[in-house]
Amino acid sequence: MQVEIEALSKAFGEYPALDAVTLTIPEGELVALLGPSGSGKTTLLRAIAGIEVPEAGRVKFGGIDVTEVPIQRRQIGFVFQDYALFEHMNVGDNIAFGLSVRRAPREEIAARVRELLALIQLDGLAGRMPRELSGGQRQRVALARALAPRPRLLLLDEPFGALDARVRRELRRWLRRLHDELHITSVFVTHDQDEAFAVADRVAVMNQGRVEQVGTPADVRGQPATAFVREFLDVQE
Amino acid sequence: MRRLLIGIALGFMALFVVVPLATVFASAFRDGISAYVHALGDSEARSAIKLTLLVAAIAVPCNVVFGLAAAWAITRFQFPGKRVLVTVIDLPFAVSPVIAGMLFVLLFGARGWFPGSHIVFAVPGIVMVTTFVTVPFVARELIPALEARGPAQELAALTLGASPWQTFWRVTLPNVKLSLVYGAILCTARAVGEFGAVSVVSGHIRGETNTVPLHVEILYNDFHYQAAFAVATVLVWIALATLVIEQALRWRMRRRR
Numbered sequence: 001m002q003v004e005i006e007a008l009s010k011a012f013g014e015y016p017a018l019d020a021v022t023l024t025i026p027e028g029e030l031v032a033l034l035g036p037s038g039s040g041k042t043t044l045l046r047a048i049a050g051i052e053v054p055e056a057g058r059v060k061f062g063g064i065d066v067t068e069v070p071i072q073r074r075q076i077g078f079v080f081q082d083y084a085l086f087e088h089m090n091v092g093d094n095i096a097f098g099l100s101v102r103r104a105p106r107e108e109i110a111a112r113v114r115e116l117l118a119l120i121q122l123d124g125l126a127g128r129m130p131r132e133l134s135g136g137q138r139q140r141v142a143l144a145r146a147l148a149p150r151p152r153l154l155l156l157d158e159p160f161g162a163l164d165a166r167v168r169r170e171l172r173r174w175l176r177r178l179h180d181e182l183h184i185t186s187v188f189v190t191h192d193q194d195e196a197f198a199v200a201d202r203v204a205v206m207n208q209g210r211v212e213q214v215g216t217p218a219d220v221r222g223q224p225a226t227a228f229v230r231e232f233l234d235v236q237e
Numbered sequence: 238m239r240r241l242l243i244g245i246a247l248g249f250m251a252l253f254v255v256v257p258l259a260t261v262f263a264s265a266f267r268d269g270i271s272a273y274v275h276a277l278g279d280s281e282a283r284s285a286i287k288l289t290l291l292v293a294a295i296a297v298p299c300n301v302v303f304g305l306a307a308a309w310a311i312t313r314f315q316f317p318g319k320r321v322l323v324t325v326i327d328l329p330f331a332v333s334p335v336i337a338g339m340l341f342v343l344l345f346g347a348r349g350w351f352p353g354s355h356i357v358f359a360v361p362g363i364v365m366v367t368t369f370v371t372v373p374f375v376a377r378e379l380i381p382a383l384e385a386r387g388p389a390q391e392l393a394a395l396t397l398g399a400s401p402w403q404t405f406w407r408v409t410l411p412n413v414k415l416s417l418v419y420g421a422i423l424c425t426a427r428a429v430g431e432f433g434a435v436s437v438v439s440g441h442i443r444g445e446t447n448t449v450p451l452h453v454e455i456l457y458n459d460f461h462y463q464a465a466f467a468v469a470t471v472l473v474w475i476a477l478a479t480l481v482i483e484q485a486l487r488w489r490m491r492r493r494r
Binding site for chain 2: 049051070071072073074075076077078080082084085086087088097098101102145146148149
């Protein structure tokens with residue numbers, strides 16, 4: 001499903017978090033929102049999800065305006081930065097949640113949970129509580145939970161932010177493979193250019209609530225469009 | 238250091254909790270078990286116990302519902318009057334219970350704003366004033382619990398397609414269940430034990446508008462010491478029962494994990 005963001009604006013008090021952002025997320029692509037902290041990338045992601053309400057502009061899913069549609073009807077999957085797993089439910093119930101609130105048949109839910117546990121390579125851990133899992137495992141459970149109801153769009157907020165370097169590289173490769181298998185339109189937020197360039201089909205570089213440049217990793221790296229992009233990429237290298 | 242701290246804790250508890258409690262029971266059973274049973278079987282005592290349980294059965298659920306609604310609204314939404322609400326929730330703690338009782342007399346008494354309403358010096362007044370003095374307990378327990386958890390899990394539930402009601406029942410409430418139970422227990426303890434405020438609005442009609450604490454005072458003032466202490470033990474039993482319920486709930490929750 002293609003996502004179009006048209007002139008989206010949002011301010012927190014005096015501070016403009018999004019300044020007339022326009023961006024298209026093509027169907028089936030994995031897009032990174034890259035930028036320093038305070039650049040508006042997380043606000044943009046949350047606005048796409050409906051968690052933040054924009055002051056101006058539109059968000060369209062597959063050509064349909066969803067700006068006024070509440071979060072629970074947007075059919076999205078969202079992976080939160082700290083995962084936000086339901087601490088009082090075991091892994092299986094966490095993954096089943098999105099299906100059970102839709103009152104899906106019991107057998108269908110059980111089959112889907114098994115399928116996803118296999119996908120995230122945590123078979124046999126359905127009965128564990130979230131607090132008994134490692135950071136990387138929690139991350140994957142959060143992803144499986146988001147994928148379970150078959151969302152039209154997957155949004156990930158700093159998906160690897162809280163993990164150590166080794167687990168991070170592993171999960172990065174795994175997410176890329178997963179996307180190649182599922183082809184679900186996905187957007188993830190990161191402040192780490194290596195991560196953005198290694199995983200994404202397309203990178204949108206953000207600064208001060210504006211999109212500075214959009215392009216494939218090769219384009220952005222090869223021809224930085226603005227002084228900010230050049231500087232931001234240099235600083236990190 | 239360790240011994241000193243433990244010594245202070247145990248010594249203080251013994252002096253201020255265990256000894257008085259033991260005295261209550263010693264005095265209640267002073268004339269034997271049959272005298273104890275007789276004191277509780279007295280028709281005025283029975284009607285006082287019934288009234289106290291009735292009052293708690295209305296006041297506690299009211300405050301559980303109000304406390305949940307208020308705590309959820311305060312911790313999750315921005316709205317005009319929010320800071321006023323936070324302050325007003327604490328008001329019953331700040332106001333002396335006797336003043337609280339007088340407020341209701343002023344409002345609903347013979348010379349009040351709603352004269353002839355049969356609220357003061359009757360059961361409705363006792364229920365209302367008890368609800369008033371126990372307002373803060375549930376909300377005060379829930380606000381920090383909800384604040385500590387933040388909205389992340391609720392937002393996650395919404396992105397997964399849960400309606401706001403489903404989110405509340407399946408995510409918010411289970412996460413703060415223990416705080417809610419604890420708040421309800423404190424609320425119950427206060428509701429059955431309240432003396433000052435109830436005393437002002439009750440009118441002390443024996444067998445009709447006397448709660449357990451009021452009845453204990455009447456018996457004591459009439460020099461029925463043994464009966465007074467026997468009825469007083471009812472409050473201890475109610476307190477023990479609520480603690481047993483709390484422990485049972487905790488146990489069930491742990492076992493389910």
